[in-house]
Amino acid sequence: xxxxxxxxxxxxxxxxFMLFAGGLKAQKIVKPNVIxxxxxxxxxxIDSFPIEKISHLIYSFGHLKxxxxxxxxxxxxxxxxxxxxxxxxxxxxKVMIALGGWSGCATCSEVFxxxxxxxxxxxxxxxxxxxxxxxxxxxxxxxxAVLGYPGHRYTPDDKHNFTLLMKALRNKLGKKAEISxxxxxxxxxxxxxxxxxKVMPLVNRVNVMSYxxxxxxxxxxxxxxxxxxxxxxxxxxxxxxxxxIDLGVPAQKIALGAAFYARIFENIIDADQGLYQPxxxxxxxxxxxxxxQFSSENGYTYYWDETAKxxxxxxxxxxxxxxxxxxxxxxxKTKYVIDQKLNGIMFWELTDDTYHNGLLDxxxxxxxxxxxxLKN
Numbered sequence: 001x002x003x004x005x006x007x008x009x010x011x012x013x014x015x016x017f018m019l020f021a022g023g024l025k026a027q028k029i030v031k032p033n034v035i036x037x038x039x040x041x042x043x044x045x046i047d048s049f050p051i052e053k054i055s056h057l058i059y060s061f062g063h064l065k066x067x068x069x070x071x072x073x074x075x076x077x078x079x080x081x082x083x084x085x086x087x088x089x090x091x092x093x094k095v096m097i098a099l100g101g102w103s104g105c106a107t108c109s110e111v112f113x114x115x116x117x118x119x120x121x122x123x124x125x126x127x128x129x130x131x132x133x134x135x136x137x138x139x140x141x142x143x144x145a146v147l148g149y150p151g152h153r154y155t156p157d158d159k160h161n162f163t164l165l166m167k168a169l170r171n172k173l174g175k176k177a178e179i180s181x182x183x184x185x186x187x188x189x190x191x192x193x194x195x196x197x198k199v200m201p202l203v204n205r206v207n208v209m210s211y212x213x214x215x216x217x218x219x220x221x222x223x224x225x226x227x228x229x230x231x232x233x234x235x236x237x238x239x240x241x242x243x244x245i246d247l248g249v250p251a252q253k254i255a256l257g258a259a260f261y262a263r264i265f266e267n268i269i270d271a272d273q274g275l276y277q278p279x280x281x282x283x284x285x286x287x288x289x290x291x292x293q294f295s296s297e298n299g300y301t302y303y304w305d306e307t308a309k310x311x312x313x314x315x316x317x318x319x320x321x322x323x324x325x326x327x328x329x330x331x332x333k334t335k336y337v338i339d340q341k342l343n344g345i346m347f348w349e350l351t352d353d354t355y356h357n358g359l360l361d362x363x364x365x366x367x368x369x370x371x372x373x374l375k376n
Contacts, residue, residue: 031055032337033344034363035207035255037098039351040079048355051086053364055344056094056178058138059083061101062128067111067120069099069128069137080132094178097128100140102149108141109153112165121165122172129177136178137169138207143184144193163195166202179203185210185240185257196247206249207346210237211259214323221267221279224323225259226308227333232276236308237333241340255344256337260287260352260359262294262313262324273303274314274321282320286352287359294322304328327362334366 035056038046051057059080062069071077083095100108111117125137142148144158162181169179181199183189183206200206211225213235222233229236237256244254262285268278285293294300300313300322309332313322325333337345345363353359 031367032334032342033205033255033346034360034367035205035344035346036360037347037349038083039349040076046079046082046350047086047089049350049353050356050360050364051093052090053360054090054093054350056096057083057086057350058096058098059134060098060349061104061140062097062099063104064099064107064111064121067114067117068124069097069121070124071097071128077132080134084133094135095132096136096138096178096180097125097132097134098138098140098182100142102142105141105149106152109144109155109158109161112141112161113155113157115164118161118165118168119172122168125169126172129173136180136204137173138179139165139181142182143189146188146192159193159195162193163198163202166199170202180205180207180255182207182209185213185237186235187243190240190243190247196244196249200249200253203253205253205255205343206244207255208237208240208244208257209348210240210257211325211348212263214263214265216263216281218265218281219278221265221274221277221321222323223275223305223308223310223312224263225257225325225329226305226310227329227336228308230305230307233308237336241342251341252343254342255346256333256342258330258333258345258347258359258363259325260347260349261285262287262290262322265321265323267319267321270316270319273301273312274319275305275312277321279321285322285324287324287326288352288354290324290326325359327359330359330362331366334363335370338367338370 033055034053036054037058037060039060062071087093144162145154145156147154180203185208214222214224226236228238241254245251264282264285265279266282267274271277294313299315299317303312303314310329311324311326334345
């Protein structure tokens with residue numbers, strides 16, 4: 001029997017080597033999901049985007065017709081078919097259909113309050129997914145049990161009925177189907193909308209809308225999509241993630257939200273570069289239009305909030321505050337997803353990006369460059 005330099009029997013060295021090699025084989029590259037909502041609006045062409053850099057592509061939106069999931073227009077059916085056909089370019093791509101949206105769930109509370117309504121919805125969802133050869137459903141009901149779109153019904157029973165809806169979907173669609181849902185990143189939604197302990201075992205992930213945290217109804221300006229909280233603003237992506245984990249939601253089922261658009265607020269006074277001032281919301285702007293809209297020639301100055309890890313523009317002449325994600329903040333959010341071992345990064349929405357050298361490219365580069373993805 002040969003000896004190693006320490007004098008230990010060679011068989012011990014051989015066993016150590018085999019165990020070490022076995023451990024290496026057990027390791028694998030675990031990449032976060034990259035989840036893109038897509039509306040098909042704005043004249044953009046979906047196959048012009050780098051689809052290879054996306055794991056999940058979500059058509060937005062289907063709606064309820066009676067108790068059934070419905071795709072109303074022929075052009076939308078054609079779009080979903082085109083999305084599924086993109087699997088030829090990206091065989092790992094998952095294509096999902098989203099229900100609802102901010103103004104698109106007027107009857108959700110009533111329909112999903114009934115067992116027959118939930119059963120019919122699950123049945124018609126399976127039929128549509130089978131027809132399109134799509135992979136799953138995303139429920140974007142804004143919001144169960146709390147005030148959402150003005151005039152839409154909401155009741156305390158929505159919270160439990162949402163759980164029953166997820167059960168109906170999982171039972172009908174089977175174990176292999178992708179099921180996800182969107183949740184607001186606000187304290188009100190996190191605390192009151194969902195039975196987290198009952199819902200999360202039924203779904204693949206929750207897409208946390210950690211954007212619009214300063215909404216169109218806000219009376220004080222702030223960051224609408226910050227990574228971290230500040231002394232003046234509690235809500236942030238990190239706040240939402242920590243709140244969910246405290247409620248028992250597994251990190252590996254949380255997808256963090258990013259914004260591919262800006263919100264412009266007009267302040268009442270000119271102070272502190274526009275942050276945390278009395279304000280009113282004006283409009284949104286797509287990332288692809290930032291360079292021409294928010295130039296220094298147009299009076300805008302770029303700022304970076306080191307606490308929030310968030311950028312903003314301010315125009316003192318118009319008193320416009322612009323809050324958004326940009327390549328720097330998107331890269332930091334993607335790194336946060338990796339470091340916290342979250343399910344992935346989700347963004348609204350793909351049509352707001354540029355075809356080349358856009359924010360999706362930043363996400364992909366950050367993932368590719370990260371050396372911490374080798375995990376057991």
